[in-house]
Amino acid sequence: MLIPLILSGGSGTRLWPVSRKNLPKQFLSLTGAGTLFQQTVTRTRMLSRVAAPIIVASEDHRFLAAEQLLELGIKEASIMLEPVARNTAPAIALGALHALATDPEAILLVLPADHLIGDERSFVEAVQLALPTAEAGWLVTFGIRPDRPETGFGYIRRAEVIDKNAYRVEQFVEKPNLVKAESYLADGGYDWNSGMFLFKASSYLEELAEHAPEILGAVRVAYATAKSDLDFVRIDESAFSKVPDNSIDYAVMEKCRRAAVIPVTCDWSDIGSWSALWLAGLRDADGNLREGDTIAVNTANSLLRSHDRHLLATVGVNDLIVVTTPDATLVAHRNAAQDVKRVVDELKTAGRTEHSLHRIVRRPWGSYDSLEAGERFQVKRIVVKPGAALSLQKHHHRAEHWIVVSGTAEVTCDDKVFTLSENQSTYIPLGSVHRLRNPGKMPLEIIEVQSGSYLGEDDIVRLEDVYGRS
Structure with missing residues (x-):
C-alpha cells in the first residue's frame, strides 16, 4: 500500500x-x-x-x-x-x-x-x-x-x-x-x-x-x-x-x-512568503491580489489582504504587501517578503505574544477572542462547540463574570451545577473550581469579564480535562 x-x-x-x-x-x-x-x-x-x-x-x-x-x-x-x-x-x-x-x-x-x-x-x-x-x-x-x-x-x-x-x-x-x-x-x-x-x-x-x-x-x-x-x-x-x-x-x-x-x-x-502567495494567486488586471474588504486606487502589483469588518485602502502604491489582522498590520515591499521573519524574531526578543497567538485563539472546545484588556481587567468572547466543555479548573489571581449571549450554558462552580440561558449571568469567585459546558446543539457564546492582579493564560490550574491537558 x-x-x-x-x-x-x-x-x-x-x-x-x-x-x-x-x-x-x-x-x-x-x-x-x-x-x-x-x-x-x-x-x-x-x-x-x-x-x-x-x-x-x-x-x-x-x-x-x-x-x-x-x-x-x-x-x-x-x-x-x-x-x-x-x-x-x-x-x-x-x-x-x-x-x-x-x-x-x-x-x-x-x-x-x-x-x-x-x-x-x-x-x-x-x-x-x-x-x-x-x-x-x-x-x-x-x-x-x-x-x-x-x-x-x-x-x-x-x-x-x-x-x-x-x-x-x-x-x-x-x-x-x-x-x-x-x-x-x-x-x-x-x-x-x-x-x-x-x-x-x-x-x-x-x-x-x-x-x-x-x-x-x-x-x-x-x-x-x-x-x-x-x-x-x-x-x-x-x-x-x-x-x-x-x-x-x-x-x-x-x-x-x-x-x-x-x-x-x-x-x-511552497507558499514560503507573501510574494510567493502573490505569484500563485489570481491577480486582477492591475496585478493586484486582493482578499477581504479592499479598495485599490492607482495601485499595482501588490498583495492586499484585509480581515473581517476592516476596510483596507491603498492609493498610489506599487509592489507592496499589506496584510491586516485584528491585532497587527504588515506593510512590506514585495521584494523584501523573505525578511518578514525578522519581525517575528523581534517580537520573540521583546517577549510579545503576537508571534505565537492571534487575538482569536482556537481551542479543542471552540475559541476565544480577547476583545479588550487593561490594568486588572480583560474582556473575552468565548464560543463553545455543541457538546464540548472547558476543563475543570481554578485560578489563583482572578475572578470571572460570565454573560450568556446565545445558546445554553451548563456551569459548574464548586459544589453547584446549574444552567444559564440567553441574557443570564453568573460570577466565578477567585479560587473557585469551575467548568463551562455546552449541553445544546447550537454553539454557546458568552462574554467573560476577568478581574484580578494577574490575567495570564498560565494562571489556569486544570483539575480534569477531556482533551488530556490536565
Whole structure:
C-alpha cells in the first residue's frame, strides 16, 4: 500500500501576521478550498491503492490536525505528535517506523502540509510514474521544472536516466543568487527541490542507518516509548529531545547513492512568503491580489489582504504587501517578503505574544477572542462547540463574570451545577473550581469579564480535562 506521510510541523513565520506559531500557514485557508493541510490530504485521495495517512504534527497543533481531518471525513489517520521540533529527517523516520509496524513493504509518499499544487492531475501522474523506481529501492524526489530564475528555492541537478521516467540525482544545490539561477534555467538540467519524496519505508531507514545512524538510533528509542492518547501517538519528550536536528536533504539525500528525481510540471509553490502567495494567486488586471474588504486606487502589483469588518485602502502604491489582522498590520515591499521573519524574531526578543497567538485563539472546545484588556481587567468572547466543555479548573489571581449571549450554558462552580440561558449571568469567585459546558446543539457564546492582579493564560490550574491537558 501507498501511505501518505504528511509533515505538518512547520511554523510559517514568513507569512506573519496571518500565520503564527499556534496557527501556522498549513492550517489556514490561503487560496482555494480548504486549508493547505486539507488540500494536501485531499490530493493523496486521488491516488490508487492509497492507505490512511500518517500525520506528523507538533504537540501544539494536535487538535487542529484532528479537527481538519474530521472535516474531510477522515477518521482512520494516525497522528504522531512531535514534542519538540527536530527537522524532517527524524520526522520521516518516525513515520517510517510507524508504517513498518503494520506493513513491511510500505511505500511512503512524503509531503509537506503547506505546499500548493495547481495541476493536481499532473502531480498524481508523476507519483504513479515514480512507483516502480521506488519499489526498486530508490529514494525518489520530485523536481519541479523551473519556469523562472528563482532564488528562493534549492535546485537538483539531473544525471543519467535510470528508466524512462526517473534520473539519478547528480547534485543538490543550495539557493542560488540571481546570476546562478538564470544559468540553471538556461542549462535545462536543473529542477527546483520540492521537498516531496516517494520511497519504501525500509529503504529510507537503511539509508538513514548508513549516513546518520545517531538519528535513527535516537528515533527508535523515542518511538519504542510512544504512547497512544485519544486519537494521537505521543512521542516521549525526554527521548525525542536527544534526537539530532537535521533535514532529510543533509542527513540522507545528499549522501545517498540511490537518490532519484522525477521532473514534474504541476504549478507548484511552497507558499514560503507573501510574494510567493502573490505569484500563485489570481491577480486582477492591475496585478493586484486582493482578499477581504479592499479598495485599490492607482495601485499595482501588490498583495492586499484585509480581515473581517476592516476596510483596507491603498492609493498610489506599487509592489507592496499589506496584510491586516485584528491585532497587527504588515506593510512590506514585495521584494523584501523573505525578511518578514525578522519581525517575528523581534517580537520573540521583546517577549510579545503576537508571534505565537492571534487575538482569536482556537481551542479543542471552540475559541476565544480577547476583545479588550487593561490594568486588572480583560474582556473575552468565548464560543463553545455543541457538546464540548472547558476543563475543570481554578485560578489563583482572578475572578470571572460570565454573560450568556446565545445558546445554553451548563456551569459548574464548586459544589453547584446549574444552567444559564440567553441574557443570564453568573460570577466565578477567585479560587473557585469551575467548568463551562455546552449541553445544546447550537454553539454557546458568552462574554467573560476577568478581574484580578494577574490575567495570564498560565494562571489556569486544570483539575480534569477531556482533551488530556490536565
